[in-house]
Amino acid sequence: SYVLTQPPSVSVAPGKTARITCGGNNIGTKSVHWYQQKPGQAPELVIYYDSDRPSGIPERFSGSNSGNTATLTISRVEAGDEADYYCQVWDTSSDHVVFGGGTKLTVL
Amino acid sequence: QVQLQESGPGLVKPSETLSLTCTVSGDSISSYYWSWIRQPPGKGLEWIGYIYYTGSTNYNPSLKSRVTISLDTSKNQFSLKLISVTAADTAVYYCARQGVGGGRFFDYWGQGSLVTVSS
Numbered sequence: 001s002y003v004l005t006q007p008p009s010v011s012v013a014p015g016k017t018a019r020i021t022c023g024g025n026n027i028g029t030k031s032v033h034w035y036q037q038k039p040g041q042a043p044e045l046v047i048y049y050d051s052d053r054p055s056g057i058p059e060r061f062s063g064s065n066s067g068n069t070a071t072l073t074i075s076r077v078e079a080g081d082e083a084d085y086y087c088q089v090w091d092t093s094s095d096h097v098v099f100g101g102g103t104k105l106t107v108l
Numbered sequence: 109q110v111q112l113q114e115s116g117p118g119l120v121k122p123s124e125t126l127s128l129t130c131t132v133s134g135d136s137i138s139s140y141y142w143s144w145i146r147q148p149p150g151k152g153l154e155w156i157g158y159i160y161y162t163g164s165t166n167y168n169p170s171l172k173s174r175v176t177i178s179l180d181t182s183k184n185q186f187s188l189k190l191i192s193v194t195a196a197d198t199a200v201y202y203c204a205r206q207g208v209g210g211g212r213f214f215d216y217w218g219q220g221s222l223v224t225v226s227s
Contacts, residue, residue: 001169031211035153042202042217043153049211086153090212095166097143097155097212 002091004100011106018074020103022087025068030089032070034063037084037102046085047072074105082107110134112203114221120197121227126190130203130218137161137184141206143214144177144188146199154199158206159186193225 005023012018022032032050035043045054047063050070060075074081087100116128130142144156157167159177167175176189190197200222204214 031213033211033213035214042220043214044217045213045215048213048215054215088153088213090210096168097158097206099153099155102152 001094001096002089002098004087004089004098006085006087006100006103008101009104009106011108012074012077013108014077014079016077018077018081018105020072020074020085020087020105022070022072022100023068024070024089027068027070027089028066030065030091032063032065033088034061034072035086035088036081037086038082043086077105077107079107081105110205110216112205112216112218114201114203114218116221116223118222118224120193120223120225122194122225123192126188126193126197126201126223126225128188128201128203128221128223130186130188132184132186132205135205137179137186138181140208141212142177142179142186143204143206145202145204145214147202147220148196148199156188156190156201195225197223198225199223 034047036046037043050065051063062073064071084102086102111133113131120126138161141158143158159165174191179186200220202220203218205216
């Protein structure tokens with residue numbers, strides 16, 4: 001089965017840039033989606049199809065995907081960005097959904 | 109605005125069956141994929157399975173032997189049944205809508221329903 005690997009935690013100072021990676025075998029050939037989950041809340045889609053932003057998501061959120069790594073980039077990080085972030089793909093060969101293990105973003 | 113709402117017992121005894129229903133409003137259930145996802149306390153997201161509006165299903169292999177997802181188009185609802193539960197099935201259970209495009213991302217989620225397995 002397909003596996004997605006995320007770092008457990010990333011820390012960043014306010015105003016700086018946070019990069020959260022999602023590793024997978026040839027993940028660049030798949031569409032990657034990213035979710036933000038704050039404590040006690042359901043996940044929220046922040047990036048889909050590698051780099052598209054849903055309506056209402058700030059332009060500070062961007063995504064890229066190439067080779068074996070997809071990256072969620074958050075520019076000018078704010079305290080309100082502190083959350084868990086999950087990457088997700090659809091494994092077409094098995095028709096299964098796969099989530100990464102999640103990354104806790106801490107704003108220092 | 110599409111809204112999803114989970115409902116069902118918050119406490120289930122070990123070896124019994126967990127049953128949850130997701131009621132969809134603001135859109136017809138007769139399109140899209142509809143999934144269940146769970147999250148054990150303090151842990152990550154785990155996809156349980158989906159049902160397509162045609163009735164076709166697909167499940168996470170780790171749960172496949174115990175899971176059934178069904179659809180009631182007349183009530184705009186879909187449901188989850190998980191048999192022979194243990195403490196390891198304690199989790200927040202989310203229902204979510206999944207697009208039909210190539211990426212199959214989840215664009216709408218329910219608020220989540222905590223189910224505790226305990227005697």
